[in-house]
Amino acid sequence: MLSASQKRLFVSLVKKHKKFLISGHHGPDGDVIGSTLAMALGLRKLGKKADAYNQDGCPQSLQFLPNSNSFVNKIPPGFEDAVLITVDSGDLQRLGPAIASYPFKEIWNVDHHRSNTHFGKYNFIDVKAGSTGQVVYELLKQCRGFKLSKDTANAIFCTLSTDTGSFRYSNATEEVFSLAAVLVKR
Numbered sequence: 001m002l003s004a005s006q007k008r009l010f011v012s013l014v015k016k017h018k019k020f021l022i023s024g025h026h027g028p029d030g031d032v033i034g035s036t037l038a039m040a041l042g043l044r045k046l047g048k049k050a051d052a053y054n055q056d057g058c059p060q061s062l063q064f065l066p067n068s069n070s071f072v073n074k075i076p077p078g079f080e081d082a083v084l085i086t087v088d089s090g091d092l093q094r095l096g097p098a099i100a101s102y103p104f105k106e107i108w109n110v111d112h113h114r115s116n117t118h119f120g121k122y123n124f125i126d127v128k129a130g131s132t133g134q135v136v137y138e139l140l141k142q143c144r145g146f147k148l149s150k151d152t153a154n155a156i157f158c159t160l161s162t163d164t165g166s167f168r169y170s171n172a173t174e175e176v177f178s179l180a181a182v183l184v185k186r
Contacts, residue, residue, distance in 0.1 A: 002126050002135065007142045010124060013108070014046065014143055019082040021075065021104070023053040024132075025094035030162025033062045033071075035087035035110070035132040037155040041067060042140040045147060051076060055096035065158060066151040074098070081105050088132040091117045110135055112163075130176035133159025137179065153186035 022039045024032030036052045043050035051072055058068045075098055084104040086092070090113050092100050109120030112129040126135045133156040140146050160180055164172040167180070 001128055002124060002138055006124055007139065009122065010139045011142050011144075013083075013122065014043070014048070017083045017105075018048060019079065020048055020050040020085055021053050021079055021082050022050060022085045022087060023089075023095050023099055024087045025089040026055050026096045028054050028056060028059060028062075029088075030062060031131045031133060031159045032088045033058055033065065033068065034155040034157075034159035034162070035136050036071075037065060037067055038133055038136045038152050038159070039085055039087060039110070039140070040070070041149065041152045041155065042136070042143070042146055045149065045152075046143055046145055049082075051079075053099075055098060062158070066154055075102055079104070083108060085110060086120065087111070087136065088113075090115045092119045110139065128173075128175075130171040130173060131159035131163035133157075133163075134176065134179055148182075148186050150186055153183040157183040 020043055022036045024036050040050040040052040052070050053072050055073055057073045058071045080103055083106045085108045087110050089095055107120045109123045111125045112132050112135055114127045116125050129135045137156050160176055
């Protein structure tokens with residue numbers, strides 16, 4: 001579980017910055033795509049510029065998600081002053097060579113894997129979470145002005161469903177089911 005100080009840090013950092021690129025590992029799965037979309041959509045709702053990136057784009061199997069067509073597979077020009085938020089990636093190299101070599105202003109690392117190397121300037125890692133999307137939700141809901149939209153709820157639900165094996169794995173905890181209920185209600 002993320003500490004209260006980590007959540008406050010995230011809120012203060014979001015207030016401080018204006019431009020974000022969100023990316024997950026190459027060969028993206030449901031947790032990467034859903035977490036990337038949820039973070040981008042959430043930050044946009046907070047008035048930030050936030051682009052969803054993956055070197056491989058969004059796989060056809062996940063293009064049912066709202067806004068899945070918003071993924072870019074090249075870093076847009078002028079992102080040297082942007083913050084890179086990585087999702088569901090244990091190390092920076094998993095994001096591909098373009099990301100690993102780009103001179104971002106800062107790197108924030110959001111994940112739920114115990115094997116994460118803590119490569120970010122700021123690391124928001126909850127190994128008890130059922131998915132990275134669950135961590136993304138916990139962070140975004142701390143931000144004043146964040147409202148859970150239907151599209152963001154769909155993206156986060158996708159992360160839960162895929163990373164818990166459709167709620168069959170041991171990481172399908174009471175917290176996961178409680179969050180799933182919130183998302184379905186939205």
